[in-house]
Amino acid sequence: MSEAMQTDPYAGERLKESPFHPRQAALNLREAWSSWNGYRFAEYYYDPEYEYFCIRNGCGTYDICPMQKYRISGADAAAMLDRMVTRDVHKLAIDRVTYVVWCNDEGRVVDDGTIFRLGEQEYMLTCGSPCLAWIRKAAYGYEQVTVEDVSDEIAALSFQGPTTCAVLKRMGLEGIETLKPFGIRRFPFQGGELMVSRTGFTGDLGYELWIEKDRGLAMWDALYAAGEPYQIQPYGEEATNMARLEAGFIMPDMEFAEALKTVHFEHDQTPFELDLGWLVDFKKPHFNGRRALLEEKERGTRYTLTKLDIEGNKPAESSWIYRDRDCTKQIGYVTSAMWSPAAKANIALAMIETEYLDGPIWAWIDYEKELRQYGKVARCTVSKRAFWAPPRARATPPPDC
Amino acid sequence: MKRYDAIVIGAGHNGLSAAAYLAKAGMEVLVVEKNDYIGGAAVSRELHDGWTYSNCSYVCSMLRQAIHRDLDLSRHGLMLVPYLGTISYGLNGEVMLGYHDEGAAHNELKRFSPHDADAMHRFEADMNRYSQFIRKTLMRTPPDPVAPKIRDIHELLFLGKQFWNLGEREIYEYIRFFTMSASEFLDDYFEHYLVKASMATPGIIGTALGVESPGSAYILLHHVMGDVDGSIGAWGLARGGMGAISHALASAFQSFGGEIRREAPVAQVLVQHGRANGVVLENGDEIYANVVVSNLDAKRTFTKIMDPKDLPPGIVKKAENYKIRGSSGKVNIALSGLPKFINVPDNRYINRGGQAFIGSMETLERAYDCWKRGRWSDDPFIESVIPSAWDPTVAPPGGHWMSNFIQYCPPELEDGPWTPEKRDAFGKTVIDKIERHAPGFSDLIEHMEVRTPYEIEQEVGLTEGNIFQGELTIDQLLFNRPFPGYAQYRMPVKNLYMCGSSTHPGGGVSATCGANAAREILMDLKRPNTVPEDDCYDE
Numbered sequence A: 001m002s003e004a005m006q007t008d009p010y011a012g013e014r015l016k017e018s019p020f021h022p023r024q025a026a027l028n029l030r031e032a033w034s035s036w037n038g039y040r041f042a043e044y045y046y047d048p049e050y051e052y053f054c055i056r057n058g059c060g061t062y063d064i065c066p067m068q069k070y071r072i073s074g075a076d077a078a079a080m081l082d083r084m085v086t087r088d089v090h091k092l093a094i095d096r097v098t099y100v101v102w103c104n105d106e107g108r109v110v111d112d113g114t115i116f117r118l119g120e121q122e123y124m125l126t127c128g129s130p131c132l133a134w135i136r137k138a139a140y141g142y143e144q145v146t147v148e149d150v151s152d153e154i155a156a157l158s159f160q161g162p163t164t165c166a167v168l169k170r171m172g173l174e175g176i177e178t179l180k181p182f183g184i185r186r187f188p189f190q191g192g193e194l195m196v197s198r199t200g201f202t203g204d205l206g207y208e209l210w211i212e213k214d215r216g217l218a219m220w221d222a223l224y225a226a227g228e229p230y231q232i233q234p235y236g237e238e239a240t241n242m243a244r245l246e247a248g249f250i251m252p253d254m255e256f257a258e259a260l261k262t263v264h265f266e267h268d269q270t271p272f273e274l275d276l277g278w279l280v281d282f283k284k285p286h287f288n289g290r291r292a293l294l295e296e297k298e299r300g301t302r303y304t305l306t307k308l309d310i311e312g313n314k315p316a317e318s319s320w321i322y323r324d325r326d327c328t329k330q331i332g333y334v335t336s337a338m339w340s341p342a343a344k345a346n347i348a349l350a351m352i353e354t355e356y357l358d359g360p361i362w363a364w365i366d367y368e369k370e371l372r373q374y375g376k377v378a379r380c381t382v383s384k385r386a387f388w389a390p391p392r393a394r395a396t397p398p399p400d401c
Numbered sequence B: 001m002k003r004y005d006a007i008v009i010g011a012g013h014n015g016l017s018a019a020a021y022l023a024k025a026g027m028e029v030l031v032v033e034k035n036d037y038i039g040g041a042a043v044s045r046e047l048h049d050g051w052t053y054s055n056c057s058y059v060c061s062m063l064r065q066a067i068h069r070d071l072d073l074s075r076h077g078l079m080l081v082p083y084l085g086t087i088s089y090g091l092n093g094e095v096m097l098g099y100h101d102e103g104a105a106h107n108e109l110k111r112f113s114p115h116d117a118d119a120m121h122r123f124e125a126d127m128n129r130y131s132q133f134i135r136k137t138l139m140r141t142p143p144d145p146v147a148p149k150i151r152d153i154h155e156l157l158f159l160g161k162q163f164w165n166l167g168e169r170e171i172y173e174y175i176r177f178f179t180m181s182a183s184e185f186l187d188d189y190f191e192h193y194l195v196k197a198s199m200a201t202p203g204i205i206g207t208a209l210g211v212e213s214p215g216s217a218y219i220l221l222h223h224v225m226g227d228v229d230g231s232i233g234a235w236g237l238a239r240g241g242m243g244a245i246s247h248a249l250a251s252a253f254q255s256f257g258g259e260i261r262r263e264a265p266v267a268q269v270l271v272q273h274g275r276a277n278g279v280v281l282e283n284g285d286e287i288y289a290n291v292v293v294s295n296l297d298a299k300r301t302f303t304k305i306m307d308p309k310d311l312p313p314g315i316v317k318k319a320e321n322y323k324i325r326g327s328s329g330k331v332n333i334a335l336s337g338l339p340k341f342i343n344v345p346d347n348r349y350i351n352r353g354g355q356a357f358i359g360s361m362e363t364l365e366r367a368y369d370c371w372k373r374g375r376w377s378d379d380p381f382i383e384s385v386i387p388s389a390w391d392p393t394v395a396p397p398g399g400h401w402m403s404n405f406i407q408y409c410p411p412e413l414e415d416g417p418w419t420p421e422k423r424d425a426f427g428k429t430v431i432d433k434i435e436r437h438a439p440g441f442s443d444l445i446e447h448m449e450v451r452t453p454y455e456i457e458q459e460v461g462l463t464e465g466n467i468f469q470g471e472l473t474i475d476q477l478l479f480n481r482p483f484p485g486y487a488q489y490r491m492p493v494k495n496l497y498m499c500g501s502s503t504h505p506g507g508g509v510s511a512t513c514g515a516n517a518a519r520e521i522l523m524d525l526k527r528p529n530t531v532p533e534d535d536c537y538d539e
Helices: A005-007 A021-027 A047-055 A077-084 A132-138 A164-170 A213-231 A237-247 A290-299 B013-026 B065-070 B102-112 B112-136 B150-164 B168-177 B182-187 B191-201 B216-224 B243-255 B298-304 B311-320 B359-370 B420-437 B454-458 B512-524
Strands: A032-036 A039-044 A058-061 A069-074 A097-103 A111-118 A122-127 A146-149 A154-162 A184-189 A192-199 A206-212 A304-309 A320-323 A330-341 A345-353 A362-370 A370-381 B003-009 B029-032 B044-048 B050-052 B080-082 B086-087 B236-238 B259-261 B266-272 B275-281 B286-294 B328-335 B353-358 B383-384 B399-409 B445-453 B496-498
Touching: A021 A122, A021 A213, A021 B399, A039 A237, A047 A058, A047 A237, A047 B080, A058 A213, A058 A237, A069 A077, A069 A132, A077 A122, A077 A132, A111 A184, A132 A146, A146 B112, A146 B383, A154 A164, A154 B150, A164 A206, A184 A213, A192 A213, A206 B003, A213 A370, A237 A330, A304 A330, A304 A362, A320 A370, A330 B003, A345 A362, A345 A370, B003 B013, B003 B275, B013 B243, B013 B286, B013 B454, B013 B512, B029 B286, B050 B328, B050 B399, B050 B445, B065 B383, B080 B191, B086 B191, B112 B150, B112 B191, B150 B328, B168 B216, B182 B191, B191 B216, B191 B359, B236 B243, B243 B259, B259 B383, B266 B286, B275 B359, B286 B512, B298 B311, B328 B420, B328 B454, B353 B420, B359 B383, B399 B420, B420 B445, B445 B454, B496 B512
Parallel strands: B003 B029, B003 B286, B029 B259, B086 B353, B286 B496
Antiparallel strands: A032 A039, A058 A154, A069 A122, A069 A146, A097 A111, A111 A122, A154 A206, A184 A192, A192 A206, A304 A345, A304 A370, A320 A330, A320 A362, A330 A345, A362 A370, B044 B050, B080 B236, B266 B275, B275 B286, B328 B399, B328 B445, B353 B383, B383 B399
16 A cells, blocks of 8 residues: 555545646636546636637637657657558658547547657657557557657646737747747757647647646746736636637547447547548558558548538537438437537537438437427538638737737 | 619618628628728727727627628627626725626625525526517517508517517516616615615616616616627627727628728718718718618718708607717726726636726716716716726737726716816716726826717717617617607618617617618618528527
8 A cells, every 4th residue: 555545545536636736726716627537637717618718819728738648769660650640650840740540450540649750760649548558559560669658747738829929929939939830849948948839729829838747837837927918827628628619620539439449340430430531641551440441432431520500509419410301311410519609600510421411401409498408400501611710820920929 | 973782871880780781682882981990889999009999889798699690700800708797896995796606606795685695596587588588679670560561560479479478477577677767676676785786887878867767777678688609698898899890890791892981971861852862972072872871870860961851850850859868988098007906806807807886876876967967976987897808909918908988978068068178077087986996096097088978979970979879768769769650770761771779779789770771671672681580589
């Protein structure tokens, strides 16, 4: 028995705390905690909608310490990653980041994440769920590659919103305004090194800050000092979920079930089904799931994840999707839905049978008013573009910076 | 010479909304605006380097979501951000905080009166119920109950059904509502002076009535029937200031091919053979159009830019007597830092809502008494917001701007018209009251803009500086707005329409008057309707 368990018999039940926890706990006025990968993690701090508007109107921080981070290095690192993920990793330049998915042999998505190219032979892979066992498998046969789980070594903070560039500049990160989307830059910080990538999960202007764990709090303090006149605010899972849905980004356990964890073989998804065909590069020789995906590409995809703009203002949470207004022919289901305050639209992501995408689409929406259940049928329109994609997210330098 | 399908007089937000819907229907539309900037009273101007004021209207709740969505105003640059609760300042330094969390808000109310904390739930449910009825009327043309056409009968039946759905008890209450004072109405709920006074203030904003005057209860409802993203009663700020609303509407209008001409004040509406035929500008230019739409208030439209000979005499008289009394002032202040208010904790959230410098019901009524005598009170009601605490685009980092709305401020003083000296004295009264709650406040002032009804009328063109383009009293509401018999946006001269908030459903930056007017015009022209239905019917 460890010492902690002797003094606190419940120590094992309590979740880990991120390096930012002391500051975040002070700001979590609602004590709204959940968990992510064994870390205590905020659902929200003050109010989900308030925090969402910080992302769209000002700036906010989101703790990504619980996100899994693997350092993959060595002469074979690129080749190994190329075998693992569907995208061509050899195209990734140093100090650039790319979004990837990886699949099992059947072409079903194991997880999605990002690959950072940190050096000639050095990469960092990040993802939502622990993936070490799968990465080790992907490394079979490659002699010169080391995989290291650095999840607990790095303090990482996502910093998102239209004023983020101005705040980072104020924090002393000179030249940050020239950093392009998916670029990486390093800055000296209090004797250490602060790595900044222009990445995020909100579809807005934003950055992610990476620093060694012990300097995490100092970085937080410097960022919050610089962000004070910009009303910097931490945001939690709920605001993140709103922002990512507006941006049209997928979420594990919402849009897809991780293939290694599903019981039924059809309960997971392929990249094509998730409308991520653009991530699958058949020009490269071999990668996990290639043959199955090639077959699927030729055969056609049964389901396609589709962005829907739905009439009315009742969110279509967990709705069935039908081909007809009378709801006789079911053609899909909604995976995520919300009223979008930024786009002023009733938006959803839905898995819909591909062959029906060109026809009429209706959603049966259940909603509640003062404990009474109501239902309505609403017309859906397929939206090709993201519901929220402001030009500032892509502009270099960003406006007002 | 070019002939437009329609000319809209005034680039206020309703003029732009009407213009956008007409242009969307394929019409060639010109908007003429007297100022060198657009927006009317939904305007943002940088009067001091780095600080952008919402010079007139300052918060938003009534802009119909259906219009925002239909015209895709988000893509045209509009973002509405809801703000948190309001701090109410009472007597002797007493301060009531408006917490965002329901439980915390209840606890705070309990500090003043456990009775009122409980009663607040019933009050909110009642207001919500009353709001739901009135909300359903906003994007509909009021039916004519006296000379009904088939369409009016349908509308009357619709309204009758909605009204009946309120339930028997509420129907009685509702009828009382329109003639009650805010004070009488609130007596049924609250006992603590500050709770009651803070709930009463929406009943006097923008109106020449007191908390004790019959009719002020409806004004109260008018201010809580809006919403932000479906949250009824919530208020929000437009990112970039209220001008962002007008700019988004203008951008939508221009995306449909619409044209805006600034610095083009209209001298007169041209009428030929009993039909509106265009406008003549003050510089003598004549511009012709098949339809003329006035975004000016009813009094101004019929007494300033029309030849009385072109109008039925009854209408000229009605316009002269139209109740459009100036009663509000506005003081916009650029600050070098965030003021510190007595008895308000240094709470980053609480300082980001509104602030209501009230006093008591008596303070409010006394301020009204002063107005009646052509004075301003030395203890006026001030409703303030610090938009820069939310909006990073309206002040430099660390700097702030404070919007102060003052009730009451007379359109003319007992000893004659406004002068710059009297205006500054009025501004000082406002600062003095804030200073009493925030010592050191005046040291933070970098710049200020003081607007009495005189300035509002001169700059915006609202008669007497009345923010609603006419009082929101029952004699001027629904089928009586602006005048009985002319509530369906059509004016006594053929092809002449009105689209400002002198028409149903009145003021408050809803963009609805304009949209409703466009729908009627398109109907007369037998063009397909481009105006959406409201989205509030399944609330």
